[in-house]
Amino acid sequence: MFQNRAEALALALPAAFFAAAVFLMPVAILLSDGFRNPVGGWTISAYTDFFADPLNRTVFLRTLRLGAIVTVVSAVLGYAAAFAIVNLEPGTKGKMTGLVVLPLMISPVARTYAWIVILGRTGIVNQALQLVGLTDAPLRILFSETAVFVGLLQLFLPLMIISLISALENMPKDAVPAARVLGANWFQVFWKVILPLTKEGLVIGGTLVFTGSLTAYITPAILGGSKVLMLETLLYQQVSVSNNFVSASVIAFILIVMSFAANILLKRVATARNKQRVPQ
């Protein structure tokens, strides 16, 4: 540890000043706009106005709902996939983990674009449905909540699987066999042994998936369009189409509060886990 204060400040201040000027101040002013009364003073009327509009309420609830569904489904699929990967031979385990991580390196635009080919009017899903005779005319899957759900799930599922893999690997190796020997069925093994022991990994993965879905822009923009607006695409529309900066500020505040809350939860769980690890 060096003690020279002036030197320390000279090293750290450029970065701090840059982040404050380019990021912190503009964002703070933007957020304060939503609380400013046009005739002076402060008010929350922008928020009551925002939620009085049924379209805004629909978008707000849809964003929460899609975030929640994507999180729950990715947890279910994530446990199965992570459990399978953890029980593989070391070499195959590395390769499979690599395959799970691989999509994260591909541009989200490219990953979302693929679903147009799959879900579009002449896409694979519609071709297959018509081939087996389930439908005569092509179904409209794109620009529906289902399409956005599928896109978000594909985008964020890897984060859940990775969190659960590390949680399952930190679990005592003999916990599951012990529970089996003592007569627990697989359902009980999951609820009473695996879930409590991997709770932290689930919370970490869940937070990443939930905040990711909440603040996603590309997926709802490409697969949902103006029919299935989410908070981010609504914000974009409010600015670029309606020039409504107050409403944009309200949406920004809602998004930031939700992702901050999720991040605080994440930090809590992470520190709790670190404390637990010390005695080992």
Added chain:
Amino acid sequence: MSARSLFIPLTLFLVLGFLIGPFLIIVAASFSGGETLAFPPQGFSLRWILKVFTVESFRASFGMSMFLAIGGTAAALMLGIPASYALSRYKLPGAEIVRTVVSAPIIVPGIIVGLALLRYIVVPFQVGITPALFLAHTALVLPYAVRVVSASLDNLRSDIEEAAVLLGSSRLGAFFRVVMPNIRGGILSAFILGFVTSFNQVPVSLFLSGPGVRTLPIDMIAYMEIVFDPSVAALSSLLAFLSIGIVFAAERFLGFSRYV
């Protein structure tokens, strides 16, 4: 084999298919000989792969994205390395505040950062489109730069540079001759992570892009809204192989995943 012991591997197989399949379809579609985007592809040709290189707007926006990713990450590292060093080696007054301020851009959604910058920096101070995008991408990458460089500084014992100083080296000399060679891997990893983050970023640039000046992903979205041919698929595959190649090489030679 019982039904149950098949169930878990089968789920893994389906999940991997769900994660990787769409990418394979995009790759297949980009070798199509047909006029429109379709799967299964009609015939085989390289025409769409070759067409990507001739689209003027793709070339311009690719150049812009490369400039932002390389320049913005380099700028973030120039700000971030000294800050990480101060945070890790000095008794810095207000260290927690500095850490929070510097890493805050990661928590706030990019679209909000872009809008705030547009309204309160770009418009009032008459900043051009390119410098504005540069500022935004630098701020975006800064948290990653500080996190990765701090991690590799924390893994390096600090007594070796204290020894260098005791033996008569200047503080600056000790940093460049003792510390830098030891955290080179961390800095390169931070650079790659920053590059990929910046290159793939869309929301932050949405409001900041202007007529004729935009990043590649935004250009791709704009193109696919107008033209329904396989060239975006071809471009997506090329970019995907590029970034997989970079990350694979980084893992191979640097042990990238140790730092990230």
